[in-house]
Amino acid sequence: MEQVAFIVWRESVEALLVVGILYSWLRASPEGRRGLPWLWGGVGAGLLLAGALALVLLGISSWLSDQGQEWFQALMALAACGLVVQMVVWMRAHGRGLKRELESGASERVGDDHWWGLLALVMIAVAREGSETVVFLYGTVLSSQASGDVGAMALAGAGGFSAALLTFWLLQLGGRIITWRRFFKLTEILLLLLAGALLVSATDRLISLDVLPTLMDPVWDTSWLLGTESGLGKILADFAGYRAYPALSQLLIWLAYWCVVAWMLRRASRAAVPAASGRAKAPVAA
Amino acid sequence: MRAWIAFAALVWAGWLAPMSVAGAADMPVHTLTFKADGTFEPARLEVQAGRFKIVLVNESTEAVEFESLPLRKEKVLGPGVTSFVVLSLSRPGEYPFFDDFHPQVKGTLVVLPKP
Numbered sequence: 001m002e003q004v005a006f007i008v009w010r011e012s013v014e015a016l017l018v019v020g021i022l023y024s025w026l027r028a029s030p031e032g033r034r035g036l037p038w039l040w041g042g043v044g045a046g047l048l049l050a051g052a053l054a055l056v057l058l059g060i061s062s063w064l065s066d067q068g069q070e071w072f073q074a075l076m077a078l079a080a081c082g083l084v085v086q087m088v089v090w091m092r093a094h095g096r097g098l099k100r101e102l103e104s105g106a107s108e109r110v111g112d113d114h115w116w117g118l119l120a121l122v123m124i125a126v127a128r129e130g131s132e133t134v135v136f137l138y139g140t141v142l143s144s145q146a147s148g149d150v151g152a153m154a155l156a157g158a159g160g161f162s163a164a165l166l167t168f169w170l171l172q173l174g175g176r177i178i179t180w181r182r183f184f185k186l187t188e189i190l191l192l193l194l195a196g197a198l199l200v201s202a203t204d205r206l207i208s209l210d211v212l213p214t215l216m217d218p219v220w221d222t223s224w225l226l227g228t229e230s231g232l233g234k235i236l237a238d239f240a241g242y243r244a245y246p247a248l249s250q251l252l253i254w255l256a257y258w259c260v261v262a263w264m265l266r267r268a269s270r271a272a273v274p275a276a277s278g279r280a281k282a283p284v285a286a
Numbered sequence: 287m288r289a290w291i292a293f294a295a296l297v298w299a300g301w302l303a304p305m306s307v308a309g310a311a312d313m314p315v316h317t318l319t320f321k322a323d324g325t326f327e328p329a330r331l332e333v334q335a336g337r338f339k340i341v342l343v344n345e346s347t348e349a350v351e352f353e354s355l356p357l358r359k360e361k362v363l364g365p366g367v368t369s370f371v372v373l374s375l376s377r378p379g380e381y382p383f384f385d386d387f388h389p390q391v392k393g394t395l396v397v398l399p400k401p
Contacts, residue, residue, distance in 0.1 A: 007387060057349075058364030066369055073360075132351070132362050136387050139349030139365045153324045204358035210374065228355040229382060230389065237355055259372065 004140055004153060008160025009167075011133040014238070016164050017194065018084070018125040019043060020171045021187040022118065025091065028180065035115050042119040046126025053131035058138065067209070074205035076124050077198045083121035084195035085261060088188055090114065093268040192261055193240045199257055200241030203250045214247035221245055313372070314338040318393070320350045320363070320385065326393035335400045337374045351370070354383035356396065 022039055026032035055061035056069060066073055137157050144153040175184065206212040223244040226233040235240035240255060318340050319327040330339070344350050344363040352361045352371070359371050375381070379401040385391040 003388070057362045057367070059367040060364075124309070131347070135362050135364050136351075137350045138374075139347070139387075142365055143347035204355075204360075208358050208371075229384060229392075243355060 004156035004157070005160035005163065005193065007136060008157050009163045010135055011129045012161055012164035013138070014194070015046070015125045015129045016168045017171070019122055020168045021121065021191060022087070024172055024183070025187070035118055038115040038119045039122055039179070042122025042181035043126055045119065046123040047130060050121060050130030050134055054134035054138070057131060057135045064246060070205050071127075074202045077095040077202035077205070080121060080124045080128070082204065083117055083124070084191050084198070086117060087121060088191050088195075088261075089264050089268045091184075091188070093271050102187065112243055129196045185215060189200055190239075195239070195261075196254060196257055197239055197241035200243065200250060200254055203247075203253055207247060207249070210225055212249055214249055215252075216248035218245035219248050219251055287291060291366045315341060317341045319343045320346050320352075320353070320391075322346045324388060324391055326385075327389060329393045330396060331393065332396045332398060333375075335376055335378055335397050337372070339370055339372050341368065349387055351386035352383060353386040354381060354395075356381045357383060359383075360386075 019039065021038075026035045026039060052061070052063070056064050092107070140157065141150055142151050144150050178186075203212055207214055221244065226236070226244065228234055228237040228242065228244050233242065233244065243250065246254075287367050307327065314336075316331055316333055316338060318331055320343065321327050322345050324346065342352055342361060342363060344365060346366050349365060352359065352363070354360075357371075357373060359373070359376075361369060361371055362380050363369055375397050378397045381395040381397065383393050383395060
């Protein structure tokens with residue numbers, strides 16, 4: 001019973017992390033508020049896609065073959081990784097000067113293109129984890145029909161989702177307790193770690209599809225120190241891309257990812273400097 | 287708009303890409319069953335190093351997820367669904383796997399050196 005609640009919570013948290021961070025961020029600026037419909041649109045589209053994927057996983061529909069699923073998952077993870085990085089870089093470049101840009105009318109350039117990216121990101125985040133939750137709950141409810149405790153199982157599922165919403169709410173609260181600047185930094189790091197984990201999971205699938213060579217497999221074996229089956233190792237695997245048996249190509253891609261991200265953020269910060277220095281003359285509430 | 291074009295390309299690629307991958311001809315096939323009583327059959331699956339296929343059969347009435355990070359596999363199966371994974375392992379040794387929807391259900395893949 002607790003297990004049902006726990007699994008629903010775990011599957012929902014990744015999506016809620018992305019949605020929650022974007023929501024806090026959008027709500028904080030008048031320009032950002034305009035993006036909220038895109039955010040909720042992404043949630044809706046994600047739920048629809050999750051339903052479609054769940055039908056495949058349940059064997060009811062076969063619009064994707066087995067290998068097709070593998071490719072689809074790999075490409076979804078890659079797309080989500082790219083969109084998260086793009087979002088973080090964009091936030092870094094525009095976040096501070098957004099209000100001023102809006103007032104000077106310069107924000108016209110922050111057009112629909114960006115909001116569509118946001119919608120796609122939310123949709124993928126919701127669909128990835130949502131499809132598994134749907135299948136899991138479907139199976140749980142179906143099997144509990146036999147034993148007659150459907151109500152209890154449904155309650156456990158609802159409990160798990162409520163716990164996930166509570167996590168979302170705590171994150172919102174976190175944005176209020178700590179300073180906005182620190183919240184911004186913290187969520188930036190969380191999002192970049194998550195994007196790295198998505199990239200590593202995509203390389204896992206590409207390796208098993210025989211598209212990506214391993215070069216050397218594995219480079220090391222740290223399963224004795226920190227396994228990825230449960231506990232801290234699993235959390236690090238899901239949210240930071242840790243692997244106990246990494247292939248050399250995965251390791252190189254992961255390192256390259258952080259180099260590229262560091263370089264892009266440096267460039268974005270430099271581009272944001274004129275806006276920041278312009279603002280320095282007038283005191284602005286952070 | 288660009289994001290939508292990218293997404294459309296993604297769906298299209300997910301559809302067509304498998305066709306370009308050569309079919310899995312004569313490779314050893316093993317079967318792993320998720321039993322209705324919540325165990326793996328067999329719990330220790332022995333295979334020979336190389337490329338092989340494991341057919342996953344979910345005989346239980348619940349959804350299961352075959353998962354193993356060391357094997358780089360994650361596969362969700364609805365109740366009664368049969369699917370498969372193809373693995374390429376050259377390094378002999380023991381690789382743990384488990385059912386992510388029932389984390390206490392564990393198994394081991396034993397890769398034996400090539401004769």
